Amino acid sequence: MRRWNVQTSAVALVASLGGQGLLADDIRIVNANIVTMDDENPTADSLLIGGNRIVSVGAEVADGAAQAQSTEGAITVIDAQGAIVIPGLIDQHLHWNRSAITWGYALHRGENAFTLEDLEEAVRDRATEVPEGEWITLIGRHNHLQFLEDPDDPLSGRYPTRDELDAWAPVNPVLFSQRFTPTPVGTGPEDFNRATFTGPGQMNTRAIDFFNGLSETAPFVGEIPADGALDNELNQQVYEWTRAHNSLDDQIRSTLDLVRWSHSVGLVGVGDAGGSGFRQTQDFVPLLELERRGQLRVRNRYQIRPTSTPGVEGQTGLAALRNVVSAAPLAATMECVGPGEVPGEGLHLSRVGGPFFRNMGLGEFLAAPTAASIEEAVIFLLRRPDWSFHQHAEADQIAPVVEGIRRAVETPDPCRIGTLSDRHVSMEHLNDATSEDLANMADLGVGAGIQAVRFLFPDWQYSGPPYRTAVDTPGLNFGFGADGMFAGPGNPWTILQFMVTGENYRGDDILSADTLGRGPQQITLMEGLRGYTRGSAWFTREEHERGQLSAGFLADLAILNQDPFQVDPRHIRDTRATVTIVDGEIVFSDGSL
Known part of the structure; x- marks a missing residue:
């Protein structure tokens, strides 16, 4: 048996493999505080991994390890030193793929900076890692008002100036770009009922000189002002x-x-919702290439958005749905069955892809959020084997979407394949969902995907998110996500802190006084983690093998740097992984164990 110190051995091997991960015959984690998310065995102190699966948890580990040693002869032992171990986190609704291919070297720590001092530290540290002349960027994932000049004044937020950025990163061009802004159409907070997928931005001198030095710009870019401040249009x-x-x-x-x-x-898995500006044909290419290389080590479950045929204006509904097959990565060319036809085998969307890149259905829009259009689309979908969908629904859209799904389910159809409940369909966002709405969804077998866009944009018109109401709705499958990485951060711990405290980026509690009379919407950290693990696994139809630490489940887990159940709730967002294991491989270690 090999007993490895993660700091001296595992980290070195991860580095030598170029981030590919440490392959071991078996991994045994001991002296741990394991939160399994398994109702029958909720906690344990040890865990055994064989290959890419969990072999045993808790009292069974010693016997399992002995058997593994005698049959395989190689066990890596990680002493967790009492640390919390959780299933790897799964964001149910994140625009991860779009953020993955943005410009430059991302300033990941920037999204979790809430003072200018914190932001300065993040930029200076990133500048030591990025080659001279390469871009440092924070594109989306933030609100420019979150960077407080005075930590005691929640209204003192601003971007750093050009000169400040020059001092922080003197040899790198720097670009900050806010990518989401609620737009007022009236005079009160309730009138923030539009959104634009842009916002202000900021550059340093090197970035300004780059753009103003271009001889031609296609697409067009206007003159960057001397102070580097970008308005919405220029950004x-x-x-x-x-x-x-x-x-x-x-x-x-x-x-x-x-x-x-x-x-x-x-974070070991995402349900990716595509999103505005994501080009479904060309923008999947880097993901497909990394999947081919075996380097896409975050389980990526992508949605396909029905789109019109190129060159055809105003094409919606069934015509757009029929284009799904041509937009599906890896899909073979084939004829889809149409409404009124007896379906043949058809394309199984859930079979398109592999263990790290696989389709989870249509989304973020199936159809226009009216009862008639949803009914028509769901009837079409139920005539195809295993097609699922995840429908955007806010405010007055919620009830019509529920009604459209109900009509489709209740309409007799000899061409239907299976049942709606088999598909694990969902409605997304649901900030204004009432307890009745959520109960109706539970009755239909429709899941509730709930995200936290109001964390960074508290003046957005919607209420919620209805975390407490969802958790307390009997029979409702719920999953949680950030809806980043334009309109929100991507860090799940920031969102989990919001769920527990109700406090947005400036410290205002926006969950206690619910405007719809649903009562306070805060939940416990354990409830939040459930939505970020086994709950989110349901939406990709993988709840039988992901989202909990039980024998036979995939070996995806994280050992944490702090006990998030014991820290001040306002420091939950400081939680990080010390070791992350994906598919039975050590893919990350910070060297602290």
């Missing part, structure tokens, strides 16, 4: 230029960088 132009000029090699590098950052916070 959008810069963003579109970076998207058009980001090479495949740079997209692959930035995706690998996001994989590493995800591992550092214990």
